[in-house]
Amino acid sequence: MESKIISGLVSVVMPNYNTEEEYLRSAIESILNQTYSNFEFIIIDDGSTNDSVSIIESYDDERIVLIKNTENQGLTRSLNIALDHCKGDYIARMDSDDVSFPNRFEKQVEYLQKHDNVIVCGTGVEYIGDWEKRRPNKIICPTIEDRESYRIHLLLGNRPIITHPSAMLNRKLMLEYSVRYDDSLPFAQDYKLWVSCSQVADCVILPEILLKYRVHDKSITIARRELQLQCHRRIIQDQLDKLHLQATEDVFRYHDTLVFNKRPYDPGIKMWIKTLIDANKKYRIYNQSLLKKILWAKWTKITYYGLVNAECFEEKIRVLFLLSIKNYPKLIRVALSKWRRKMLVKAEK
Numbered sequence: 614m615e616s617k618i619i620s621g622l623v624s625v626v627m628p629n630y631n632t633e634e635e636y637l638r639s640a641i642e643s644i645l646n647q648t649y650s651n652f653e654f655i656i657i658d659d660g661s662t663n664d665s666v667s668i669i670e671s672y673d674d675e676r677i678v679l680i681k682n683t684e685n686q687g688l689t690r691s692l693n694i695a696l697d698h699c700k701g702d703y704i705a706r707m708d709s710d711d712v713s714f715p716n717r718f719e720k721q722v723e724y725l726q727k728h729d730n731v732i733v734c735g736t737g738v739e740y741i742g743d744w745e746k747r748r749p750n751k752i753i754c755p756t757i758e759d760r761e762s763y764r765i766h767l768l769l770g771n772r773p774i775i776t777h778p779s780a781m782l783n784r785k786l787m788l789e790y791s792v793r794y795d796d797s798l799p800f801a802q803d804y805k806l807w808v809s810c811s812q813v814a815d816c817v818i819l820p821e822i823l824l825k826y827r828v829h830d831k832s833i834t835i836a837r838r839e840l841q842l843q844c845h846r847r848i849i850q851d852q853l854d855k856l857h858l859q860a861t862e863d864v865f866r867y868h869d870t871l872v873f874n875k876r877p878y879d880p881g882i883k884m885w886i887k888t889l890i891d892a893n894k895k896y897r898i899y900n901q902s903l904l905k906k907i908l909w910a911k912w913t914k915i916t917y918y919g920l921v922n923a924e925c926f927e928e929k930i931r932v933l934f935l936l937s938i939k940n941y942p943k944l945i946r947v948a949l950s951k952w953r954r955k956m957l958v959k960a961e962k
Contacts, residue, residue, distance in 0.1 A: 617700065618700065618701070618702055618788075618870060619700045620699055621651055621701075621702055621722075622701035622703075623652035623653075623703045623722060623781070624698075624700060624703070625652050625654045625656060625704075625705045625707055626655050626657070626705070627640065627655070627656050627657070627706075627708065627709055627827070628656075628659060629658045629661060629665050629709040629711075630659040630660060631661045632659055632661075632665055632709040632710055634664070634668055636827065637668055637669070638668065639710075639712050640711055640712060641669070641672060642707050643676055643715075644709075644713060647719070647772065648716050648718070648719045649716075649722055650817065652676060652701070653676055653678055654677045654678065654697075655678045655698055656669055656678070656679070656709075657679075657680040657682065658679065659682045659687070660683065660684050660686070663805075665709075667668055673767050678698065680694065680698065680829055682694070687798060688802065688882070689794050689798055690796055692794045693794050696793060699784060702784060703721070703725055703782065703839050704780070704782045704784050705717075705718060705781045706777055706778050706779070708777070708827075709776040709826060711826055712824070713823065714823045714825075716755070716823070717779075719826060720821060721781040721819065721935060722781070724817070724819060726944075728815070728817075729783070729916065731793065731814065731817055731826055732780075732790075733775060733779070733780050733806075733807070733816045733817075734814065734818075735779045735781075735818040735820055735823055736754075736779040736818065737752065737753060737754030737779075737819065737822040738753050738789070739781055739825050739826065740753065740827075741753050741828070742827040742828045746875060752822055753826075754818070754821075755774060757773055757775075757816055757817055760811060760816065760944040762903055763782040763816055764905060765899050765900075766907070767804075767852070768899070769868050769872050770845070770847040770868055770869070771804040771845070775816065775826065776826055777803040778824060778826065782802075782941075783814070789813075790809075792809045792810060793805055795800060798844050798847070798848075800837070800840055802844075804848050805851075808873070843931070849865070851867060855887070856893060856898065856956045857892060858888065858889070858892050863881060864885060866879070870915060871908070871911045871915070882915060883912060886909070886912055889904070890904060890905055908914060921934060
């Protein structure tokens with residue numbers, strides 16, 4: 614039975630499993646020190662075998678609600694257990710090794726109170742941890758233009774990224790539309806959640822860095838990467854089902870190329886774009902003109918990288934002939950944009 618909503622209250626949901634003490638304490642204290650103090654802090658320990666529970670219990674704060682799983686349930690199941698204990702207007706996600714900026718909740722609550730049509734509000738993030746060794750000061754702050762374009766981008770993959778532990782959700786809308794985590798997905802549960810959210814209401818990312826997101830180089834083993842990929846592809850197939858399309862191994866490769874642009878050029882991508890457009894014309898799942906605009910814009914970028922990575926002049930000419938003359942101005946704009954970005958990076962160094 615769902616708890617009655619308490620207006621203005623934020624229910625913070627933080628799963629924990631064997632988190633290192635230094636990281637766990639930093640995460641807890643970053644929440645307890647929020648400038649917006651009207652929250653309940655639901656920490657769900659998923660059967661930790663280290664001293665995590667005693668560390669959590671060492672904090673004497675009545676806002677902390679500790680739930681202990683007697684055995685390991687996995688992240689997705691733990692999140693749904695925590696959701697059933699939430700009482701607040703809003704649900705804020707947090708991970709046990711990240712750090713929230715002090716004004717994070719204040720900014721997100723203020724936005725959600727002014728925009729009752731928004732179901733999820735993410736923030737920009739600063740990468741910390743192992744990532745800093747490779748690329749210091751890495752900051753991610755993507756934008757979501759509108760709900761319809763976001764739905765199309767989610768069809769291709771989990772881009773733009775709403776960083777899961779930065780999210781705050783409107784619980785009233787979640788209950789109204791039965792939005793929850795998919796228990797059958799051990800990984801990519803956030804991707805599936807954003808797909809569900811985008812189908813019923815608006816999703817936004819605040820243009821501010823309000824979370825330090827810890828990245829571990831060795832956090833996902835090779836075996837788990839394969840399972841993660843399977844979950845990701847299942848979510849894509851769920852969306853393709855509405856277009857009555859069945860994905861093959863090649864299709865998933867095309868999807869990756871459409872998202873990341875930099876994959877090796879493959880002429881089959883153009884045919885897949887046409888297949889998506891034709892299927893949508895028939896079943897009208899997405900805005901047709903916007904779908905065409907986004908897909909062909911991505912095709913232009915892919916062609917640009919095909920030109921850049923071509924090994925010989927003849928191959929460059931072959932790639933150029935794939936585009937009609939009317940696409941050349943777009944290609945030039947992409948090239949100029951990449952050049953400007955390179956110049957900015959050099960100037961920062």
